[in-house]
Amino acid sequence: MKDTILEISDLSAGYEEKDILQEISLFIREKSFVGIIGPNGSGKSTFMQVLARSLPVRNGDIVLMGDSLQSWSFRDFGKIVGYVPQESDIKFRYPVYDVVMMGRNPHIERFRSPSAADHEAVQRALLQTGTVELARRPITDLSGGERQRVMIARVLAQDPVLLLLDEPFAHIDIHHQYELIRIIRETSRDKRAVIGVFHDINLAAAYCDQLVLMNDGKIRAFGKPEEVLTTSLLKEVFRISPVIDVNPTTGTPYVYVEEKWKETDAQNVHIHLISGGGTGTYLISLLSRSGYSLSCGVLAENDSDCLMARKYDIPTLTEPPFSRLSQETEEKLTELVKKADVVIVTSMPVGWGNYPNIRVLEQIDPHKILCILPSSGPSLPDFTSGVATDTIKRLLSNGAQKKSSPGELMEILQTTQIVNDYK
Template sequence: MTGQILEISDLSTGYDENDILHEISLLVREKSFIGIIGPNGSGKSTFMQVLARSLPVREGDIMLLGDSLQSYSFRDFGMKVGYVPQESEIKFKYPVYDVVMMGRNPHIERFRSPSEEDHEAVRRALTQTGTLELADRPITALSGGERQRVMIARVLAQDPVLLLLDEPFAHIDIHHQYELIRIIRETSKDKRAVIGVFHDINLAAAYCDDLVLMHDGRIRACGKPEEVLTTELIHEVFRIRPVININPITGTPFVYVEEEWKEPDVHKPSIHLISGGGTGSYLISLLSRSGYSLSCGVLAENDSDCLMARKNKVPTLAEPPFSRLSLEMEEKLSEQVQKADVVIVTSMPVGWGNYPNIRVLEQIDPKKIICILPSSEPFLPDFTSGVATETIKRLLSAGAHKISNPAELLEMMQSKIFSKDTMQ
């Protein structure tokens, strides 16, 4: 079992006479990266300020390495705890190198100059955060994202046992965001611990060992990401309708926000969507939210498009996975595409098993077909020796519409070409 770094017991505190935090208890062990999440006003930043000794404890105890947090001298506290606040305002034109060297102050004896070890720690931190090229520039001349990276470099140079990060990636571009969080995660594995406040709960879920969900100044839940990011808890605390899937890269929970389902608008044209392999999932969600009467298929029952369609209460023609379309299903599909006002086809993978999805389009007026395809060939993953591609080309030559970006779809659907009155 790893060693204990921080123990918080029944902590309550706040500003003026009002308590913001209520009965907070938490155990933090070494080699752990803990993410604090919660809605605005839940007490996340107040919690960090207490741990950084910027706000006093009113009730309860905070023990750091077995001793009271308040018992540490200023210097000893600086050697043990590093803190990056949300906003770090430095008004003087200190060079970036000097700002990062400030992180070494607790390690430097009075009236002594920085040692080679101190300089090496600063150079290493600048390199890790991608700020070495900024070393000679004044801190006041940097952008918000650059300044935040320098503040993270300073706390890395400080080499504390406990890192406190209050929304450290708020102003940082996506490249440096993921590079820095990777570095911080590695730091937590070296007998240290990291506690970070995250606005992006998906980022926290991907990189933190444990999550602490705060609500109304209390810890509502604490545990592994999959234990905290549940539909019930996210709905209760954030007041949203969450859809929780698994991030295919990290294997951790990923939270989407589900928009409210709308009843189909009878004044809008009906649509049948032919897709597969996940190429239609976004369109199913988009068209359902936009009030279109939608149907889908034929899809494999385990296809993500099929799962999305059923989740959105969309009538769907489906067959067992890896099976050819039956004649009965082809007849149902033929009826569906002829009945629909508009038929949309995506650049789905096509083999002989699902080729009837494409072949059936030659039975209807091509002017009511919208093909969402790449701007140039190959139009789709074709496993029919080019037969499916040739069918698509014939449809386009006969007047089927082609767009390359799903974002163009609603604009086309709202044009006079596909108005209900024009199509009747």
């Protein structure tokens, strides 16, 4: 294909007598960002070493921009392909600026000094990676995260057509992690292709155009994140019980691992959850998967908690967004909280429109109320001039319990004596 940068056919490679990679076939197009995921030992780093020509091909073929990978001179290969390994092996005290300039070596003629364009490329890469302030420091004096940012700066200064990244964000703090992956993704929009190995599946899903799922040295799946990140595949390859949701920021798949809680007496306890504004989303999933009978509301129809409740087919009281609870809905709510064995209240935003969610709690035994509230600071975002907060305080003083995390909540629910008390 005209826009194909890399084409791999029936590739096998490995160490000594053992093949690590087997029958790998893949094509990478320009303007693409491809993430490689898989469990430890699945062959991800070996695959990257083969593409970087650090490990020879045993069988099969790799075609780079129309020519066999092995036919490229090392100098021309260095102009086309940039590689950031897991760990930097620079042992000498080179200044960071000089290390980044090394990325320009394939572009500088022998016995020539770097040109103005080379220095501009280095300055641009230092700015992009936030390493300008490190330029004069020895590379050996940097932390692991700082050193990795410098390695990424070096490959950006190299300006390759194909960029290979082997777990590039492993030691980088979350701020620089997201800044750098955004920059790298932008570079793939200008005819460049990027292939990166990721341990963080959700990071890969959020930023990569396509994912390659590897296991036992083979490609198990290749496609868009939503095509690769399926429950059956993740369960088989990673040996987990995955819950696949949607990242509310990016709209891409987001993978949770299902927590294993005891289900003792769960089927005998009915819980009503009062939440909103996303404060109950995780609880709805957790309680449902733990086997509890659950009802929710009152929630706005477009609230993320409401969407999660519908996902699990949970009976939910709803009202149109930004409307006050109707008398009919409030009566239904009162009936639900009175019938529930346990009522859980989250630190949801409360205004006059949804205040009846809180007010109705004064009609039931406060000992069956569990409040999931911050350990310090205000109990909840209160837009009722303190009325809702005062109601919560009265409930707590009269016997309602306050917990600060879902884990503490589950411990209470799964304590037999507490369950019996509620029953």
